[in-house]
Amino acid sequence: MRQGNSEGTELPAGRPDLAERFAYWQSQLFDPAHCPVRSVLDQVGDKWSMLILIALAAGPRRFSALARLLPDISKRMLTQTLRGLERDGFVEREVFATKPPSVEYRLSDLGSTLLDPLAQLVRWAERSHPAIRSAQTRFDAAGG
Amino acid sequence: MRQGNSEGTELPAGRPDLAERFAYWQSQLFDPAHCPVRSVLDQVGDKWSMLILIALAAGPRRFSALARLLPDISKRMLTQTLRGLERDGFVEREVFATKPPSVEYRLSDLGSTLLDPLAQLVRWAERSHPAIRSAQTRFDAAGG
DNA sequence: CAGCATCCGTGCGGATACTG
DNA sequence: CAGTATCCGCACGGATGCTG
Numbered sequence: 001m002r003q004g005n006s007e008g009t010e011l012p013a014g015r016p017d018l019a020e021r022f023a024y025w026q027s028q029l030f031d032p033a034h035c036p037v038r039s040v041l042d043q044v045g046d047k048w049s050m051l052i053l054i055a056l057a058a059g060p061r062r063f064s065a066l067a068r069l070l071p072d073i074s075k076r077m078l079t080q081t082l083r084g085l086e087r088d089g090f091v092e093r094e095v096f097a098t099k100p101p102s103v104e105y106r107l108s109d110l111g112s113t114l115l116d117p118l119a120q121l122v123r124w125a126e127r128s129h130p131a132i133r134s135a136q137t138r139f140d141a142a143g144g
Numbered sequence: 145m146r147q148g149n150s151e152g153t154e155l156p157a158g159r160p161d162l163a164e165r166f167a168y169w170q171s172q173l174f175d176p177a178h179c180p181v182r183s184v185l186d187q188v189g190d191k192w193s194m195l196i197l198i199a200l201a202a203g204p205r206r207f208s209a210l211a212r213l214l215p216d217i218s219k220r221m222l223t224q225t226l227r228g229l230e231r232d233g234f235v236e237r238e239v240f241a242t243k244p245p246s247v248e249y250r251l252s253d254l255g256s257t258l259l260d261p262l263a264q265l266v267r268w269a270e271r272s273h274p275a276i277r278s279a280q281t282r283f284d285a286a287g288g
Numbered sequence: 289c290a291g292c293a294t295c296c297g298t299g300c301g302g303a304t305a306c307t308g
Numbered sequence: 309c310a311g312t313a314t315c316c317g318c319a320c321g322g323a324t325g326c327t328g
Contacts (some may be wrong), residue, residue, distance in 0.1 A: 039273065042301075050181050100328090121261045134233075135233025219312095
């Protein structure tokens with residue numbers, strides 16, 4: 001079926017595989033159980049998840065260490081986001097019964113597998129950043 | 145510097161390149177001008193941008209066609225998201241002076257370059273979905 | 289130290305009605 | 309057809325204070 005479209009009015013233009021996936025998600029009414037863009041990206045796409053995962057890419061970190069790494073995060077959001085990442089199985093939480101207690105967070109095996117596609121996206125973002133900025137400038141100047 | 149850490153307490157565990165980028169962003173206080181996670185991912189990470197980009201991966205679509213492809217999007221959000229994507233230079237908007245007028249949206253060259261890293265992320269999400277679900281079930285069962 | 293509880297403002301995004 | 313305008317609920321997320 002790949003490369004086997006029979007006629008030219010409909011269009012395998014840019015990324016046929018993504019288009020086929022999209023058609024499937026649509027047939028499932030974008031039910032998060034079948035649409036990864038809805039189920040996964042919504043969670044990881046929040047304000048802090050990606051930055052925390054990247055912060056943990058260098059190795060395990062304690063709660064307060066993470067708080068220092070993210071200068072402008074509140075304890076509330078750090079806790080909440082870590083809980084979400086733990087629930088999804090991306091990070092593991094280990095409590096040390098010291099006094100006062102300390103808690104260490106580390107990437108799980110599953111979480112580590114996210115680093116590769118995430119790094120690709122980050123590299124794309126860095127490469128594209130100049131083009132995006134100039135596009136924004138042009139758009140705003142045109143009175144968009 | 146790669147692989148050249150001198151001692152064992154600090155740790156190039158998972159993804160050193162991401163960790164190095166993170167240190168740079170941090171030194172810039174995560175200013176969106178230097179941190180792509182903040183500047184780019186925040187925009188594309190909203191509720192509809194990724195789905196619209198994927199919908200356009202199959203080829204140009206008119207406004208109402210897009211609205212049909214995304215069953216539960218409002219005209220308001222479709223317009224607003226398309227404007228954002230156009231402002232960033234990811235999609236191009238062409239108006240045909242028919243009566244009534246029709247407007248076509250297509251991926252720009254820049255927008256097309258996003259499809260590859262995006263497809264990687266989607267494939268990861270699909271692969272990981274079962275593991276995520278079971279992790280969530282375990283977490284919730286444990287009384288998290 | 290590592291949270292949890294509470295209060296609260298803002299903005300994202302939905303619903304509806306109107307226009308060129 | 310392809311929007312714009314307006315209203316509004318609600319969830320995300322920040323600030324502060326308290327606890328084991």
